[in-house]
Amino acid sequence: MCDCETEVNQHLSAHNTRLSIAFSRVENRLVGRLIVATEKINSRGKGRPLTVTPSYCPFCGEAIDAGANKTIPLSQGEAHV
Numbered sequence: 838m839c840d841c842e843t844e845v846n847q848h849l850s851a852h853n854t855r856l857s858i859a860f861s862r863v864e865n866r867l868v869g870r871l872i873v874a875t876e877k878i879n880s881r882g883k884g885r886p887l888t889v890t891p892s893y894c895p896f897c898g899e900a901i902d903a904g905a906n907k908t909i910p911l912s913q914g915e916a917h918v
């Protein structure tokens with residue numbers, strides 16, 4: 838697993854910013870994963886927009902979690918891409 842998240846967060850911290858994280862259960866452990874910002878197409882539509890987490894690091898392309906296919910979403914509102 839790469840260290841891009843930590844490095845990017847170090848650069849962003851100077852601007853009071855950090856990457857957004859979602860937590861998923863992988864087998865018997867809770868894993869924090871980067872999320873891709875999403876929004877509703879129709880703001881009046883029901884429910885919240887899906888949470889999207891990349892399977893590969895958006896900065897270097899390395900697989901984020903070899904067990905990504907075994908990730909069990911904590912809610913119906915999560916998708917892995």
Ligand SMILES: [Zn+2]
Nearest residue numbers: 839841894897
């Ligand atoms: Zn990376």
